[in-house]
Amino acid sequence: MSEFLLEMKNISKSFSGVKALDGIHLKVRRGECVGLCGENGAGKSTLMKVLSAVYPYGSWEGEILWEGQELKASSIRETEKAGIAIIHQELMMVPHLSVAENIFLGSEISNHGFLDYDAMNARAQELLAKLNVHDINPALPVLNYSGGKQQLIEIAKALNKDAKLLILDEPTSALTATEIRTLLDLIKGLKAGGLACVYISHKLEEVAEISDTVTVIRDGTHIGTRPIGELTTASIVTMMVGREMKNLYPKEDHAIGEVVLEARNVSCWDVTNPERKVVDDVSFQIRKGEILGIAGLVGAGRTELVSTLFGAYSGNHKGSVHLDGREITIRSPRDAVKAGICMVPEDRKRSGILPIIGVGHNMTISVLNRFAAFGLIDEHEELAQIQGEILRLKIKTADPMLPIASLSGGNQQKAVLSKMMLPDPRILILDEPTRGVDVGAKYEIYKLIFALAKAGVAVLMVSSELTEVLGISDRVLVIGEGRLRGDFVNDNLTQEHVLAAALGQPTHRT
Amino acid sequence: MTNINLRKFLSENKIVALLIVVCMIWALFGYLTYNTDTGMSGFLTARNFSNLLRQMAITGILAAAMVFVIVAGEIDLSVGSLLGLLGGIAAILDAVYGWPLAGTISFVLLAGAALGLMNGWLTAYLGIPSFIVTLGGQLAFRGAVLGLTGGITIAPVSPSLRYIGQGYLPGWLGNGCAIVLFLLLFFMAFRTRRKRLQHNLSVPTPVMEVARLIGIGILILGFVLVLNSYQGIPVPVLVLLFVLGIFTIIAKGTVFGRYIYAVGSNAEATRLSGVNTNLVKMVVFGLMGLMAALAGLTTTARLAAGTPSAGFGGELDAIASCFIGGTSMRGGVGSVIGALVGALIMASLDNGMSMLGVDTFWQQIIKGIILVIAVYLDIISSGVKRL
Numbered sequence: 001m002s003e004f005l006l007e008m009k010n011i012s013k014s015f016s017g018v019k020a021l022d023g024i025h026l027k028v029r030r031g032e033c034v035g036l037c038g039e040n041g042a043g044k045s046t047l048m049k050v051l052s053a054v055y056p057y058g059s060w061e062g063e064i065l066w067e068g069q070e071l072k073a074s075s076i077r078e079t080e081k082a083g084i085a086i087i088h089q090e091l092m093m094v095p096h097l098s099v100a101e102n103i104f105l106g107s108e109i110s111n112h113g114f115l116d117y118d119a120m121n122a123r124a125q126e127l128l129a130k131l132n133v134h135d136i137n138p139a140l141p142v143l144n145y146s147g148g149k150q151q152l153i154e155i156a157k158a159l160n161k162d163a164k165l166l167i168l169d170e171p172t173s174a175l176t177a178t179e180i181r182t183l184l185d186l187i188k189g190l191k192a193g194g195l196a197c198v199y200i201s202h203k204l205e206e207v208a209e210i211s212d213t214v215t216v217i218r219d220g221t222h223i224g225t226r227p228i229g230e231l232t233t234a235s236i237v238t239m240m241v242g243r244e245m246k247n248l249y250p251k252e253d254h255a256i257g258e259v260v261l262e263a264r265n266v267s268c269w270d271v272t273n274p275e276r277k278v279v280d281d282v283s284f285q286i287r288k289g290e291i292l293g294i295a296g297l298v299g300a301g302r303t304e305l306v307s308t309l310f311g312a313y314s315g316n317h318k319g320s321v322h323l324d325g326r327e328i329t330i331r332s333p334r335d336a337v338k339a340g341i342c343m344v345p346e347d348r349k350r351s352g353i354l355p356i357i358g359v360g361h362n363m364t365i366s367v368l369n370r371f372a373a374f375g376l377i378d379e380h381e382e383l384a385q386i387q388g389e390i391l392r393l394k395i396k397t398a399d400p401m402l403p404i405a406s407l408s409g410g411n412q413q414k415a416v417l418s419k420m421m422l423p424d425p426r427i428l429i430l431d432e433p434t435r436g437v438d439v440g441a442k443y444e445i446y447k448l449i450f451a452l453a454k455a456g457v458a459v460l461m462v463s464s465e466l467t468e469v470l471g472i473s474d475r476v477l478v479i480g481e482g483r484l485r486g487d488f489v490n491d492n493l494t495q496e497h498v499l500a501a502a503l504g505q506p507t508h509r510t
Numbered sequence: 511m512t513n514i515n516l517r518k519f520l521s522e523n524k525i526v527a528l529l530i531v532v533c534m535i536w537a538l539f540g541y542l543t544y545n546t547d548t549g550m551s552g553f554l555t556a557r558n559f560s561n562l563l564r565q566m567a568i569t570g571i572l573a574a575a576m577v578f579v580i581v582a583g584e585i586d587l588s589v590g591s592l593l594g595l596l597g598g599i600a601a602i603l604d605a606v607y608g609w610p611l612a613g614t615i616s617f618v619l620l621a622g623a624a625l626g627l628m629n630g631w632l633t634a635y636l637g638i639p640s641f642i643v644t645l646g647g648q649l650a651f652r653g654a655v656l657g658l659t660g661g662i663t664i665a666p667v668s669p670s671l672r673y674i675g676q677g678y679l680p681g682w683l684g685n686g687c688a689i690v691l692f693l694l695l696f697f698m699a700f701r702t703r704r705k706r707l708q709h710n711l712s713v714p715t716p717v718m719e720v721a722r723l724i725g726i727g728i729l730i731l732g733f734v735l736v737l738n739s740y741q742g743i744p745v746p747v748l749v750l751l752f753v754l755g756i757f758t759i760i761a762k763g764t765v766f767g768r769y770i771y772a773v774g775s776n777a778e779a780t781r782l783s784g785v786n787t788n789l790v791k792m793v794v795f796g797l798m799g800l801m802a803a804l805a806g807l808t809t810t811a812r813l814a815a816g817t818p819s820a821g822f823g824g825e826l827d828a829i830a831s832c833f834i835g836g837t838s839m840r841g842g843v844g845s846v847i848g849a850l851v852g853a854l855i856m857a858s859l860d861n862g863m864s865m866l867g868v869d870t871f872w873q874q875i876i877k878g879i880i881l882v883i884a885v886y887l888d889i890i891s892s893g894v895k896r897l
Contacts, residue, residue, distance in 0.1 A: 312782055337784030351782050354775040356842045365772055366783045368765040375764045380702075384709040419783060 002068030005030045005196050006084075006165060011050055011062035020046045021060070021220045028165060028196045033187065035211030035228070036200045037236055039410075039438030043220040044200050048167055052086045053079045085158035089170040093142045093150055100124035100138035103157045127156040131186055146299075148179025155186070166190070166197040170436070172206060176297050177499075184210055202436070204233040216240055241439050248439075249446055249471035254453040256474060257288030259325075261309075261341070261427050261458060266319030268304045268482075274316060278304045280482040282319075286427065286458045291449060293473030293490070294462045296502050301482040302462045303346050306429045309460075310343040311336045323426075337366060342425035344416055346432045346462070352416040353404045359411075360386035360400035363418045389418045394444060410441025417448060428452060430461045434468060446472055466495045478502050524836045524888070528851040531884075535855060539862035553862055556740040560747075563737075564812070566850075566857035567746035568593075568805045568821075572828035573835070573849040574750075574757045575801035578794045580832050583774045583841030584633060584640035586795065588647030589802045589828060593821030595655040596622050596806035601664040601816020604671050611670045619803045625651070626799015630792030640795075648825070656818050665815035674749070675811025678742035687743070688734040692727055699723060746808050750850070753801065757846040770794060774841030830877075831856055834884040855880070 008026040012019065021043045028034050038044050050060050053073035064071040066082055073079045093102050100120045109119045117139075124138035133152050142150060151171055158166055168187075172180045187197060187210055201207050207214060214231055216223040216239040223239050268279040279301040286292045294302050307313040309321060311330035320327050323339060330336045336343070345351040354362050364371070364382055371382040386400050393414045397407055404412055413433065420428060430449070434442045449459055449472060463469045469476055470493055478486035478501040486501035536554065543552035552558065572589050579586045600618045603609040609617070629647055633640040679687070699719060706713050714722075737743045761767040769790045772780040781787045809820050828849075835852030837844030859880060863873045 310782075332786070333782050334784045334786050342784075343782065345779075345782055351776075351778045354772050354779055354842075357772060357775045361768065361772075365768065365780065365785065368768055372765045375766060376759075377763055377765060377768065378705075379763070380705040380709045380711065383711060387711075423784070 002065065004028060004065070005032075005067060006051075007063075007065040008047070008051065009063040009065070011047065011060060011064075013046055013050055013055060013060040019220055021050070024062075024217060024220070024222045025225065026051075026198075026215055027225070028198060030164075030196055031191055031194045032212045033191055033197045033199055033210050035207035035214040036198055036217070037202075037204070037207060037214060037240055038217040038223075039240055039440060042217050042240075042438075044217065045169065046220075047217070048086060048169060048198070048200070051079070052076055052084055052167070080161055080163075083162055083164035084167070085161060085163035085165070086167040087151070087154045087158065087169065087171060093153070095143040096141055098139050098141055099136055099145070099153055102142050102153060103127065103138070103160055105157075107161065123160070124156065127159055128152070130159065131156060132189070146176075146179070148175045148182065151175065151179070151183060152186070155190075164196060166195060167200070168197060169200045170202065171199075172201065172203060176299055180206070202438070204236050207236070208233055218242055237439060248443065248467075250443065250450060251472065252450040252454060254289050254291075254450065255456075256290045257456065259285045260288050260323065261286050262322040262325075263305075263309060264320045264322065266305060266308055266317065266321075268301065268308055268313055268317040269315050271315035278315075278482050279308070279317070279479075282479070282482075282484045284477055284484065284487065286460055288426075288458055289453050289456045291453050291459045291461065291472055291474045293469035293476045294460065294479060295464075295466060295469045295476055295498050296479035296485075297464075300479045300502065302479050303431055305479065306343065306431055306460060306462055307345075309336070310341060310429055312343065312345075337423055337425075340424075340426035341429065342366075342420040342423055342427070343429035344413075344420050344431060344433055346435070348409070348413060348416060348436070353412055355405035356403045358401040359395065359397050359404045359407060359415050360390070362404045362415050363389055363422065366419055367422045385422075389422070393418055393448065408438075408441075410437045413437050413445065414441065417445065421448075421452070425457060427458045427460065430459065432463055433461060434463070434465070466498055469498070470495065480504050525845070525847055525851065527887075528835065528848060528855070532851060532854055532858065535858050535862070539858070539865070543862070543865055552865055556736050558861065558865070560737055560740045560744060562854075562857055562861045563747045563750075564744045565861060566853045567744070567750045568808055568812075569824065569827045569831055569856065570750045570850045570853040571753050571801050571805045571808065572824055573831040573853045574753050574846050575798040576825075576828040576832050577835075577837055577844045577846050577849045578757070578761070578770050579640075579798050580829070580837050580839070581774045581841055581844045582770050582791055582794045583777065584791065584794070585829070586629065586640065586644045586798050587825050588629060588644040588651055589798060589805075590821040590824030590826070591648045591651035591655070592622065592625060592799065592802040593806040593809060593824050594818065595625075595651040595658070596803045597810040597820045598655040598659050598664065598806075598816040598818065600671070600807050600810045601667055602658065604667045604810075605664050605816070608668075611668070614671065615807060618807055619800060622799040622801075622803025622806070623796050624799070626802065627792055627796040629799065630795025633795065634788040634791035652822075655820075659816060659818045661818050663815050663817045667810060667814055667816070671807075671811050672814050673811070674745055675808050676814070677745040679745065679748060681738045681742050684734050684738055684743040687748070688730050692730055695726060696723060746812065749804065749808065753804070754846060754850055761846055766790070766793065771842055774843075776842075827853070827856060830881050833888075834881060836888050852884075855884070 004027050006028040008024065011021055011024045013021040024043070024047055026034065026047065036044050049055050051064065053075055056074040057072040071082065073082065094105065103124050104120050109116045109123065121138045128136050128138070131152055136145060136149060136153065142153065145153070155166070171183060175183065184206060191197065199207060199211060208228060211228050213225055213227050214236060215225040216236060218240060262285045264283045266279055266282045267277060270276040270278050282305055296302050304313055308317045311332045321330060322328070328339055330339060354365065360383065363386055368377060371378045383400065390397065390400060395411050395414045397411060404415055417433070434445055437445065449461070453459055461473065470490060473490045476488045476490050476493060476498060477484060478498055480502045481504070485504060488497070539553040540551040545552060572593070576586065576589070596618050599621065600614055603614045603617060629643055632638050632643045703713050703719065734743065769780065769785055772785065773787050773790050777787050806821065810816050813820065831852035832844060832849045833839070834855055835845065835848030835850070837849060856877065859877055860873065863876065
């Protein structure tokens with residue numbers, strides 16, 4: 001038997017002449033966790049699609065050895081049968097089916113064609129118990145459970161298929177801190193039981209914690225594979241970007257002026273569960289040229305709070321918003337944009353981009369009237385502005401008319417930012433502006449934020465990355481369970497302080 | 511490699527691919543209707559060409575607006591019935607009450623826009639799926655036309671109304687229109703070139719530009735000469751060309767048009783960009799109602815009567831034309847000219863098969879198969895695989 005469970009040798013894959021992967025190696029032993037790192041667009045997902053036969057054998061070059069034998073799979077079904085399970089960033093669950101039905105989707109336990117629910121529920125319970133999960137009822141629809149729980153259900157599904165190798169693609173990007181903890185501990189347990197895994201994440205602390213070796217790829221080429229003992233998160237970043245990132249946050253001095261926006265006693269109720277308050281009586285102010293970070297755990301009510309300010313929250317809400325000391329009514333995003341408030345939403349794919357529309361036209365959608373006389377657009381003037389923006393924001397696109405969905409996440413995000421910067425807002429709300437964005441693009445987004453603040457724009461930034469909040473904010477609001485739990489000037493503020501405040505523990509700062 | 515290039519060219523210029531299909535269909539019917547005695551093909555005559563265009567005019571008018579509805583991610587199943595209702599109203603106003611033509615036309619257009627806006631309001635503001643709203647409309651409008659006409663044909667309509675459906679433009683006027691159109695295109699090309707240079711954008715070489723203009727000129731000239739050699743440009747065809755022009759400008763050049771495509775691509779993101787997406791959808795349905803009114807007037811004029819069954823199934827022809835013309839079912843993609851070529855393909859099939867004496871049931875079966883094949887070809891040529 002081979003030493004390795006999986007050996008991918010010299011894998012190359014091209015898309016219409018452009019090399020997406022060029023000679024990548026990846027080796028995984030039994031019971032080992034390999035961290036796979038690289039910027040967005042480096043080729044991580046492509047590599048995993050080669051492995052799981054989304055790209056069937058023959059559409060790429062190289063060799064895959066699985067338990068010492070060459071694997072020539074032509075469909076996901078075959079790789080699953082071999083024992084390769086992939087858990088995607090966006091969970092693939094059927095929300096209205098029960099937990100057990102989801103676990104057994106495609107491999108139902110049946111009796112003469114009739115589903116055997118008792119057997120499936122019992123087996124689901126057993127699988128979940130193996131994962132040390134006891135508070136999930138297999139008979140209830142999946143939509144009753146949070147993202148973290150659904151992730152566990154996905155893993156149970158993989159275990160049911162006797163997976164020997166588990167591929168986790170950005171598994172924690174939508175999880176709360178406690179859920180991340182549970183997941184990491186669980187993976188460690190599974191590793192001890194002999195399961196191998198490939199862990200893809202931008203969160204290097206997590207990679208460092210659970211990986212045994214780390215493989216870094218950049219622009220489709222293999223940069224290096226080293227045991228974790230020889231690496232630090234800083235050295236991984238260096239390998240990923242190919243240059244040393246001395247300063248992740250290009251801080252620039254900017255003057256802070258008078259209060260522009262004040263939110264008073266904002267409360268919001270859950271959309272699906274109108275009894276539950278998700279934001280509870282939050283008041284705050286933001287000043288001209290100030291970068292105000294909003295920290296808190298996922299699900300603390302931060303997105304609901306900022307969407308309410310932008311007029312985009314669909315649930316019940318109350319409270320008042322004051323611009324320059326005068327109360328204003330914002331009923332829709334349209335009102336907000338008119339009043340000088342813009343927002344870059346959290347979920348880029350769902351609410352940020354117009355996927356099949358060109359990059360350029362994505363950027364100008366909010367300011368079309370600027371180029372129009374009697375409703376007719378002067379396309380040339382528009383195109384000139386688009387090209388200016390593409391240069392200014394360093395958006396990498398072959399053609400401004402290319403559909404935005406064909407760009408990498410970082411470039412998409414820059415285009416969405418541009419869309420919300422073009423109306424010249426006085427207040428710019430950024431909800432997780434760097435989620436799923438690679439290190440290089442992150443740096444450029446931070447530079448843009450500082451440039452905005454310098455120009456006097458009040459920037460309100462929601463972020464789950466504490467280092468980011470502390471790296472660029474002038475002031476930090478901490479939200480926990482819908483309530484404002486801290487309002488700190490960012491001066492010697494530490495992650496511990498913020499986290500403690502978010503969790504509702506007493507802090508020693510005033 | 512050339513294969514890939516050809517495919518790329520065709521997927522970027524869908525309209526060329528569609529026109530090739532039209533030529534193939536015409537060639538086939540031309541061959542099948544060839545008469546050895548006269549040495550002529552019954553299909554490929556100026557007279558038949560004129561008829562063909564008149565036949566497609568009504569479906570084409572509906573399809574032009576249907577493109578917007580489908581691009582915006584909605585559907586309108588009520589237009590056939592709405593056409594019948596509005597055509598019936600036009601016949602009653604004209605034949606029974608003797609309204610002047612201008613009065614009849616304005617009233618019918620206004621009523622169409624209002625009913626369309628109502629569909630749009632129910633869909634956009636009350637959140638009822640457009641499939642349901644317009645399915646209801648299909649039943650209700652057909653019921654209304656039956657009630658209004660008492661189930662009988664209203665005739666005869668005045669000659670002035672008939673002219674809209676049956677008239678021809680005198681030859682000199684047709685030539686005049688062609689010259690004006692060509693000058694307009696020439697001027698626009700020149701202006702675009704100057705503007706692009708002004709903004710330091712790339713421009714095609716002068717040779718390319720001139721070649722393109724000459725090509726368009728020959729097309730326009732050929733079109734007018736062929737029609738003039740019969741009786742002139744039919745009025746409904748002129749109306750259709752006018753609609754094509756206006757709707758293409760709306761789609762490509764206006765803020766509203768951009769919003770339609772944006773809403774269809776991602777309504778939520780468009781709303782969060784500060785666009786009043788509900789209003790956009792409502793106006794799209796309003797335009798659809800307006801075009802149903804125009805199609806209704808043309809139908810009544812062409813038949814010289816208001817019949818309770820006018821426009822029956824018209825929505826399906828319009829929707830099929832859009833899909834053949836490359837409009838995406840998922841919204842966000844589609845062109846007006848594509849839908850009109852789609853309508854031309856459907857009309858050519860109807861016309862050619864009738865001429866060959868193919869049974870109606872076979873005609874329907876063949877049209878159904880062609881629809882499915884056309885959309886399949888579109889899927890493979892655009893390289894979008896659906897798993």
